[in-house]
Amino acid sequence: MKLYPIIGISIIAVVILILASLTNVVGYQSVQSSNQPTINESVNQRELLFQTIVDIANNKEIQRIILKSQMSRGIFLGSEIPVITKNQLKRMYFFGLILSKFISKTRIQSWINTYHLITPDIQQEIASVIERDPKVQDEIMQLANSDCRCETSEWGFPVICTTLLVMMGVVLFFWGLLVLLLSPPPSAIDELLDLLILMLGPLPALYQRFNCPIPEGNNHPFPSDIAPADGEQNVSLDLTELSFRLTDEDNDLMSYKVTTSPDIGKGEGELVPSGTYTIPIYGLQENTNYRWELLLYEGGFGVTPISHKYTFTTEAFTPFILNPSPIDNSEFLPINTSNISFDLVDPQHELMNWTVETQPDIGSGVGTNVTDGRYAVPINDLDYFTKYTWFVNVTDGTYWAKKTFSFRTTTKNIVIIEPVDDATISEPDPNVNFGTSSSIILRSIRTWNLEGLIKFNLSAVPSNVTIMVAGLQMNYYRYENNNPSGNKVNLYRITNDWDEETVTWNNQPSSVAEQSSFAFIPATINNWVFWNVTVDTQMFYNNGTINYGWKIKDMSGDWQNETPYFRSKDYTEYHPFLIIGYE
Known part of the structure; x- marks a missing residue:
């Protein structure tokens, strides 16, 4: 050398x-x-x-x-x-x-x-x-x-x-x-x-x-003076444009593109100086959340842009029908349930008129010149394993709203079964077993996924019966980072055996590609989440398919920093359970 x-x-x-x-x-x-x-x-x-x-x-x-x-x-x-x-x-x-x-x-x-x-x-x-x-x-x-x-x-x-x-x-x-x-x-x-x-x-x-000067880096342009402000509520339906100011401290030219969702307008500008810019919008609807994205380019459109995302919600006029009881699509409702109820809220706090009808007919109700509040309608003569639909109509004299809810009553015979195995499997801890954890945790982040596994023994179901309905229920009690409200959670039937004391991400069992059921994370914690698993349970009971349970997977998408927690069978109470109705 x-x-x-x-x-x-x-x-x-x-x-x-x-x-x-x-x-x-x-x-x-x-x-x-x-x-x-x-x-x-x-x-x-x-x-x-x-x-x-x-x-x-x-x-x-x-x-x-x-x-x-x-x-x-x-x-x-x-x-x-x-x-x-x-x-x-x-x-x-x-x-x-x-x-x-x-x-x-x-x-x-x-x-x-x-x-x-x-x-x-x-x-x-x-x-x-x-x-x-x-x-x-x-x-x-x-x-x-x-x-x-x-x-x-x-x-x-x-x-x-x-x-x-x-x-x-x-x-x-x-x-x-x-x-x-x-x-x-x-x-x-x-x-x-x-x-x-x-x-x-x-x-x-x-x-x-x-004390020498450090060479200054290239300052990327940035937005400010966003209008409507990010997250702003009750934005007027008369709004005709989005507005923002672009600044480049090096006085370089820049470019931008704006898109909206739902689509209310878009626009772009290439090689523009620092200044205030507007995007015309049209067709705003009441009580709607709008998202818009500003892509900011340093120079022309040929470079990689920086994304800036904003939201706003328009003002509301129509009365709200909230918090139905029973909740929509409820299962296993006792036949001695005595009423259905709901909240009414008018954005301008005006007096309202409302009606309720049911099908099949188990009761009806009406209210005139009522204020914001909770209202109940008596019901009676419910039959076993019957689906009922109820309709709520409300108006404040100018605007009206209608919502439809349903529930199904329980069967004559039910059995409630707790899991024999449940566990969380963790992609970032691929060789760690969490079978004794008091929680089942879900997360959908690339290379950082968390999924659940759960299995039940159906021997408690009597022989020679017909399973009419089956549902898995789990208690959602907390979340970390962002609220996962509305996240879709799928169940997938597992196809080979596993044990909660040894299962990890790396040795996890296989599962079918098609979902067996799905549910959505509630807006608030301390709620039960229900998955209808009737078809799979019937297959397990009739010995057509070996019962290895289900995989539980958050489907919210990559890089969603939302982590819901459910109670497992190893917690002192609120265990998951499988409820089966049969005849």
């Missing part, structure tokens, strides 16, 4: 190190005294920021979260993450800012979105650890109560600073030349990168010593 390039880089490194040693006596003390308190304060605040990041990065619990995340992706980093020092962080910060001068922030954001460097769930876990660390919390509080000005500074000695940048360029040139001359094998690349970092290592210390 030729040593001349290495000798050249080494000489440059020595020069840099000598220059670093001279910074004690160079005109560093000539900084204007009027500016010194401001600079010291900024440096101290910056030091506090770096120390806070170091304390977070070195937190053992956070490191375990990162290790587990990487291992779930097939990346094995060893048993522990090396401790990071503040000096190392300063060098990373410096190199990152230098690179940001040449690499667009849009491109970096695109990499993050493509490779999902951190999931919302991991972010939530890390935030939870930070909240429990009193030292970090104290540092964050100090930062929050100070004017950190981490991206601004007052600087001196531009000639020395320029020289340092030129020297960095020379080091990079010689390092690149060394790589070209040696044509090293892939196994040697890491060593050459270590050499580059060694050569560049003194530069951050020099920059800090001389």
Whole structure:
């Protein structure tokens, strides 16, 4: 191997190190005294920021979260993450800012979105650890109560600073030349990168010593002054446009595209300057949630955009019919049920008239000039295993609403069975068994999925009977992160045996591709969720299909940070159960 390039880089490194040693006596003390308190304060605040990041990065619990995340992706980093020092962080910060001068922030954001460097769930876990660390919390509080000005500074000695940048360029040139001359094998690349970092290592210390300016990165354009405001309620139906302001601090031109859902209009603009822009909209409907997306491009449409999403809800005029009892599509209702009930709410709190009818006829009711409130209608003469439908009509004199609900009564004979096996299987913990957990947990996030398994023994059902209806019920008692209200949860029939004491993600049983049943997560916790499993249960009972139970899977879609919890058979109460009606 030729040593001349290495000798050249080494000489440059020595020069840099000598220059670093001279910074004690160079005109560093000539900084204007009027500016010194401001600079010291900024440096101290910056030091506090770096120390806070170091304390977070070195937190053992956070490191375990990162290790587990990487291992779930097939990346094995060893048993522990090396401790990071503040000096190392300063060098990373410096190199990152230098690179940001040449690499667009849009491109970096695109990499993050493509490779999902951190999931919302991991972010939530890390935030939870930070909240429990009193030292970090104290540092964050100090930062929050100070004017950190981490991206601004007052600087001196531009000639020395320029020289340092030129020297960095020379080091990079010689390092690149060394790589070209040696044509090293892939196994040697890491060593050459270590050499580059060694050569560049003194530069951050020099920059800090001389208070040199850091090259400013390319600022991506951003939106503001959103109208209607994100999440705004009771937006007038007379609204005719969406409005937003676009700003590019580098005074570069930008482009944008706007789409809406439901479709009420769209628009775009290419290579426009900073300013306020509007999108005409039309056909707004009352009490409707609208979503719109603003794609913002740095330059023309040929680059990767940054997405900004907003929502608003229009005002309501029609009375609301809420909280029916029995809930819609109820099963196993006792035949001695004495009434049906519901809430009425008028958005303008006007008086209302209402009527209720049933089919088959088990009762009816009427109300005149009533206010917001709850109303009940007596019913009687219910038969076993019969489906009943009831209709509610309401008007405030101008607007009217109608809703239809149904329920089915129980059979003469029922049997209630608790599970013999249930468990959660976890993709991020693929070899861990959760068979004794008191919860069944669901989540639909790529590489971070959680699914449930449940199995029942049907021996309690008498012989030679006809199963009329069967339903699985589970108690939904909490959620983490976002509310999973309305998420669809499917059941899939399992096709081979499993045991709750040994099952994991990696050895989970197979299941059919077609769903057996589905249900939706309620809007509030502490509710029972019902899946109709009549067909599968009939197949199990009649020995047409071996009973291995069901897989429970959240179908909300990839990257939904919503995690519902259900009670398992290992909790003290509220166990899942299979209710079977037969004749």
